[in-house]
Amino acid sequence: MNIIIIGNGITGITCARNIRKKNSDATITVISEESKHFYSRTALMYIYMGHMKYENTKPYEDWFWSKNRINLIQATVKHLNTDNKSIQLDDSRILNYDKLVLATGSIPNNFGFPGEDLNGVQALYNLQDLAKMEKNTINISSAVIIGGGLIGIEMAEMLHSRNISVTMLIRENAYWANVLPQEEAQLIGNHLHKHGITLKFNTELKEIQSIDQLSVHSVVTKQNETIDCQFLGITTGVKPNINFLKNSSIEIEKGILVNEFLETNIPDIFAAGDCAQFRFAKTGEAPIEQLWYTGKMQGETLANTICGNKTTYDRGIWFNSAKFFDLEFQTYGKVLPEITHEQESFYWAHENGKISFRANYNRSDRSIIGFNFIGIRFRQVIAEQWIREQKEIEYVIDNLKQGWFDPEFSDAHDKKIAKSFSSNPIN
Amino acid sequence: MQDHSLSIAKPTEGLLSQKIGTSLIAAALLCAIIAAFGQGETQSVLFFWLIIVFIFAGGIIFSIPYFKAIPGIKNNGIMHSPATNRGGIAWGIGILMTGFYIILYWFPNYLEGLIRTMDPLSIILRNKTSDQWFLYGTLYTLAVLVMGIRFIGKYRSNRYQVLRTLSVMFFQLGFAFLIPAFLLKLNQPEFYFSYFWPLKYSYLFPNDIDYLIQSGNIGVFMVFWGLIMTFIATPILTYNYGKRWYCSWVCGCGALAETLGDPYRQNSDKSLKAWKVERWMVHSVLVFVALTTALLWLNSWKNGTILGDASGLFSQCYGFLIGSVFSGVIGTGFYPIMGSRVWCRFGCPMAAILGLFQRFKSKFRITTNGAQCISCGNCSTYCEMGIDVRAYAQKGENIVRASCVGCGICSAVCPRGVLNLENLAEDGRFESYRRQEDK
Structure with missing residues (x-):
């Protein structure tokens, strides 16, 4: 064969x-x-x-x-x-x-922005793009990124590591808000801000400008704001x-x-x-x-x-992960940015603004649907098992410790979460 | 809503303090050279303070940016810098350290002036003048403390890293520096309670044991301590926690590797070939030291009739090849080129024996979290022991490897929270994750 x-x-x-x-x-x-x-x-x-x-x-x-x-x-x-x-x-x-x-x-997606062929304007997908980015960011001081998704934030971190100031133009009202619930989106946005990244929400690109007709010099947003930049990262999906x-x-x-x-x-x-x-x-x-x-x-x-063993593709229980500067993110099951009428959502955030927990569950039988973790590492086997077995939210909250995967000696937040859950009138 | 002046943390804001820090360290080096040329003999107190203060101040000023930055491990630029990526600076530091070891071991007379600068401290601590080993011990401890502070700054978002570093700093300062010095002051044998056979091979050699027993009750306790630690505590602790309880929490060699050696951890060779070489070498050393020990005992039991005059030759041979050349000159001198754990990985018989326990009879493993690995390679890159951690993680397998010293850096640098050091039930530690859908 x-x-x-x-x-x-x-x-x-x-x-x-x-x-x-x-x-x-x-x-x-x-x-x-x-x-x-x-x-x-x-x-x-x-x-x-x-x-x-x-x-x-x-x-x-x-x-x-x-x-x-x-x-x-x-x-x-x-x-x-x-x-x-x-x-x-x-x-x-x-x-x-x-x-x-x-x-x-x-x-990478391209939307045919006027000026997107200028030097210094690029996406980031492969090794060739990386080499281009190396070249495009020599001795520059400021960059703009359009797109508030995962590659956008990676690019922001990359540029930031070389002291290039970064402004992100984000179409939604918060970071990655088409995927994340508002609370998580804002928590991450705040963290980015702490790192010195400027986020412009509800903002889209209108025009890319150049003085010498060769390289990007600035961008204009749909609100007619002009932002100077020598690099424009286009991270609007693939x-x-x-x-x-x-x-x-x-x-x-x-x-x-x-x-x-x-x-x-x-x-x-x-x-x-x-x-x-x-x-x-x-x-x-x-x-x-x-x-x-x-x-x-x-x-x-x-x-x-x-190889002859005809097999159906089965996505299994959804999971994904990401890292936003210092914040690790793990998700298990389907957590939508906004819950449906049949669902309830419990959210807890640590006062340090870097750790949060969300559990979504069905209102009728209180069975768990999915989790979002920020700054908490959680065992995939446990999360999957609970979702598969449709454990009740009360069981989940009581047994959170089982799934804890943070390094030894880290603070466990399960008790605080449980306390917050039991004092929450909605639940 | 977000004005630019609010921007905190520029990642290379530390440039100025790094310049000042390295300048002070260079000044300390200069003082040490001047002292070695003779000034140390006439102005020992002055040069003692100059060297110590410059090193301490330099190290701390260098570390300030780590503490000022937002907590979170940043390995930015490590592969770009000639100091950490086997560039010119790394080779320079490597030659400097290797040269220092050669002079220290075989030409200490060149260091006479420098040794004298340690007299004031030596007299306070030990009631006798300094020698080359006291000089070495002082600088060694200083390196662990200063670079330990840097380490804590860099990794302070991770409590495991902070605690284990405080632990090695404590054991180095107390058990490997102050206590042996005080023992000398009290006219007792200079004994290191944190080193055991087979790393400190002579602690089970007949000569040392005879000497200790003859020096009274404390000596008898020391022999007892050595035996307990080697034969009882080591297996029990390793069974429960893996070899990390020693290698990255107590051991002085580990202490230096984890602190002074941390900037070089990524330079360890991750190839399969290196792993093969490692297994042959480290276990050969273990056999060598076990054989030497057995022979010496047999010889002493037969009243020297087996080895005769050659009785000490074996141990001298081991001491030269392994104790000096391997653990010192290569083990530390080659940090910048071969990574920080060259000795621990290829030469340490203690690591070898703990590794065998860890691999075959221990609760310790690095657990892989399901299918979350994205094969990025941060774990393997920053493994100082050259373990290809990713090879296991991407298959959903736990990492159970003899050489793992449990430093926890793979887990700390993993961007997806995939790895965790754990002591769980022995059963199932080799099981790998399989999706329910694939079962």
């Missing part, structure tokens, strides 16, 4: 590794435009900040690939021919496959990287359409990770999942299917 995987991100590599685990004979080839070896995209910011070198971000040593007979090719795929099952690379090489995995990831499929027979919409087995409309061609779009997403689940964790799970699921 000759398997070609396009994309060496977490999805493609997880798929390749798991195929090799189950099948020692298959020929496995991984093609990437970006880098020869798999590295952790989540660590891009740490390279810029000097916490790690590129080498440190590689989860496997270079000998790993030949030892596991996973062929690596650094090239761009130009064309896909589904009729004779082949792909063409930018060096005109033609490779045949028996099974093809599309794990091409994302590209979309599937599927341009090279536009004229192929593979069905695409926003992403590559797949069923629950991650199969496309063409036999023996699969798609997984950021670039895949589920035809029939389960209720409450997004049709396109652009997360490290989901990419990893999809890659693993797909390896099963390719």
